[in-house]
Amino acid sequence: xxxxxFDKSKVLESATHAFWRLGYTATSMQTLVAQTGLxxxxxxxxxxxxxxxxxxxxxxxxxxxxANLEAMLAQYESIEEALPxxxxxxxxxxxxxxxxxxxxxxxxxxxxxxxxxxxxxxSQRLRKVESLYFEGLLKNNSEAEASAxxxxxxxxxxxxxxxxxxxxxKEQLMNGIRLGLPWLAWETLH
Amino acid sequence: xxxxxFDKSKVLESATHAFWRLGYTATSMQTLVAQTGLxxxxxxxxxxxxxxxxxxxxxxxxxxxxANLEAMLAQYESIEEALPxxxxxxxxxxxxxxxxxxxxxxxxxxxxxxxxxxxxxxSQRLRKVESLYFEGLLKNNSEAEASAxxxxxxxxxxxxxxxxxxxxxKEQLMNGIRLGLPWLAWETLH
DNA sequence: TACATTTTTGAATGATCACTCAAAAATTTG
DNA sequence: CAAATTTTTGAGTGATCATTCAAAAATGTA
Numbered sequence: 001x002x003x004x005x006f007d008k009s010k011v012l013e014s015a016t017h018a019f020w021r022l023g024y025t026a027t028s029m030q031t032l033v034a035q036t037g038l039x040x041x042x043x044x045x046x047x048x049x050x051x052x053x054x055x056x057x058x059x060x061x062x063x064x065x066x067a068n069l070e071a072m073l074a075q076y077e078s079i080e081e082a083l084p085x086x087x088x089x090x091x092x093x094x095x096x097x098x099x100x101x102x103x104x105x106x107x108x109x110x111x112x113x114x115x116x117x118x119x120x121x122x123s124q125r126l127r128k129v130e131s132l133y134f135e136g137l138l139k140n141n142s143e144a145e146a147s148a149x150x151x152x153x154x155x156x157x158x159x160x161x162x163x164x165x166x167x168x169x170k171e172q173l174m175n176g177i178r179l180g181l182p183w184l185a186w187e188t189l190h
Numbered sequence: 191x192x193x194x195x196f197d198k199s200k201v202l203e204s205a206t207h208a209f210w211r212l213g214y215t216a217t218s219m220q221t222l223v224a225q226t227g228l229x230x231x232x233x234x235x236x237x238x239x240x241x242x243x244x245x246x247x248x249x250x251x252x253x254x255x256x257a258n259l260e261a262m263l264a265q266y267e268s269i270e271e272a273l274p275x276x277x278x279x280x281x282x283x284x285x286x287x288x289x290x291x292x293x294x295x296x297x298x299x300x301x302x303x304x305x306x307x308x309x310x311x312x313s314q315r316l317r318k319v320e321s322l323y324f325e326g327l328l329k330n331n332s333e334a335e336a337s338a339x340x341x342x343x344x345x346x347x348x349x350x351x352x353x354x355x356x357x358x359x360k361e362q363l364m365n366g367i368r369l370g371l372p373w374l375a376w377e378t379l380h
Numbered sequence: 381t382a383c384a385t386t387t388t389t390g391a392a393t394g395a396t397c398a399c400t401c402a403a404a405a406a407t408t409t410g
Numbered sequence: 411c412a413a414a415t416t417t418t419t420g421a422g423t424g425a426t427c428a429t430t431c432a433a434a435a436a437t438g439t440a
Contacts, residue, residue: 005387022302025215029428039389040429046387050428101299108356109296112212113288123356144365151366155349162348163341166298166313175334176341180370195417219398229419230399236417240398 008046009060011036016057020103023110024054024118055121061103062125069132079136081185083153088189090157091173094164101165105158130154149183156180198236199250201226206247210293213300214244214308245311251293252315259322269326271375273343278379280347281363284354291355295348320344339373346370 014035018027029050033040047053069086076082093099100106104126111119133153137146156177164173178186204225208217219240223230237243259276266272283289290296294316301309323343327336346367354363368376 022304023213023215023300025213026300026302028426030426041390041431042388044429098303100302105352106299109291109299109352110213110216112216112290114212119356126356147362148365148369151353151362152369155346155353155363155366155370158352159345159348162295162299162352163345166309166316172337172341173345175338176345179338179342180345218396220396231401231420232418234399 006038006042006046011038011046012057012060015053016061016103019054019057020061020100020106021098024107025110051118055118058103058107058122058125062128065104066128066132069129073132073136078140078185079133080140080183081188082136083133083181083184084186084189087156087160087177087181088174090160091164091170091177094160094173095168095170099165102157102161105161126154152181196228196232196236201228201236202247202250205243206251206293209244209247210251210290210296211288214297215300241308245308248293248297248312248315252318255294256318256322259319263322263326268330268375269323270330270373271378272326273371273374274376274379277346277350277367277371278364280350281354281360281367284350284363285358285360289355292347292351295351316344342371 014037015032018031018035022031029040029043032038032043032050032053036043038046043053047056072086072089073079073082076085094101104122108119108122108126111122113119130150130153134146134150137149141149159176160173163176167173204227205222208221208225212221219230219233222228222233222240222243226233228236233243237246262276262279263269263272266275284291294312298309298312298316301312303309320340320343324336324340327339331339349366350363353366357363
């Protein structure tokens with residue numbers, strides 16, 4: 001019956017989906033066994049334990065997010081032009097049914113000091129996103145300006161991730177974002 | 191041995207602390223028994239079940255937060271003057287050790303669609319906070335302006351709650367907030 | 381083909397989960 | 411004070427938790 005090595009990215013896809021939707025603690029190994037189609041032993045051989053599978057799921061998600069972000073940034077002349085499209089996409093996403101906020105943000109807030117190592121793992125991925133914005137902003141801004149603007153962008157993204165998870169008002173989110181980020185090139189958003 | 195009815199607010203104080211720190215799922219009834227000093231039977235008689243205790247803990251926290259917010263607002267002439275102090279306090283809070291973000295924000299993000307009722311319970315308290323800002327902003331703004339500004343304030347607060355949970359940079363947070371909320375009366379901040 | 385190695389299988393494990401309930405203690409009622 | 415009612419006690423419940431491991435199957439190597 002046993003086939004050769006399972007498709008790791010398919011397994012991570014379904015594990016990520018489960019962890020993202022339910023959270024780390026609320027996702028049981030039994031759920032993961034059901035969702036991935038793997039037997040317990042295979043999961044433990046490949047990932048060590050539940051925490052190992054969670055970490056790899058986080059990385060799987062983070063890599064996809066960063067790649068997606070870099071692709072968006074590459075499409076536009078400047079980050080000031082790209083960000084309105086990026087933020088609009090986040091707002092659109094937040095109005096979908098079964099919206100799960102951001103896996104990284106949810107995980108960051110779920111983990112307590114008792115899981116310090118996991119928490120740091122998540123923080124690192126979030127900082128990577130911020131540094132991507134920071135680097136882009138350095139083109140047209142001083143270091144101090146770029147730093148403040150990157151922080152402002154991150155806070156607005158976190159805002160969308162939380163606000164969009166409980167309210168369902170695209171217009172309200174758009175108005176808030178436009179007001180808080182007036183230095184972006186909103187006019188290119190036709 | 192049995193004393194008369196336990197001190198409900200003391201019990202809610204410790205239950206809130208546990209739920210806030212660890213999250214709903216990761217806080218076991220055994221932990222709650224240990225933290226509150228109550229025996230399982232007493233908890234179930236008084237609160238029905240774990241979810242009941244969680245709801246009352248949320249209300250306990252939300253009422254304190256709202257009271258605190260109203261007290262801050264009452265201290266200043268306008269909300270534009272009060273908000274810099276309120277936000278500064280949130281930033282200061284985020285740099286403390288054992289910082290747990292915001293109980294409402296954490297709970298909001300932890301709960302999935304399978305706990306729709308609880309999720310709505312949390313959303314309601316968050317909307318109450320926003321409406322408080324909205325009402326205050328109506329004094330000096332049109333309805334549309336007040337609505338957008340309230341959304342912007344909420345997003346910045348969510349931003350502080352998430353950003354402050356993983357980074358430890360008061361200065362970075364302050365710069366981001368000042369940049370995103372330029373219509374506040376920052377000059378009155380000494 | 382024969383043997384060694386790797387991978388999968390899935391029932392079983394002890395620990396911990398949310399929760400129960402009959403007995404005991406404290407309080408209220410008459 | 412005695413009976414009725416309310417509250418507390420805490421050991422015990424079945425369910426579910428993360429994890430294990432010996433046997434079976436598949437693959438690699440000669």
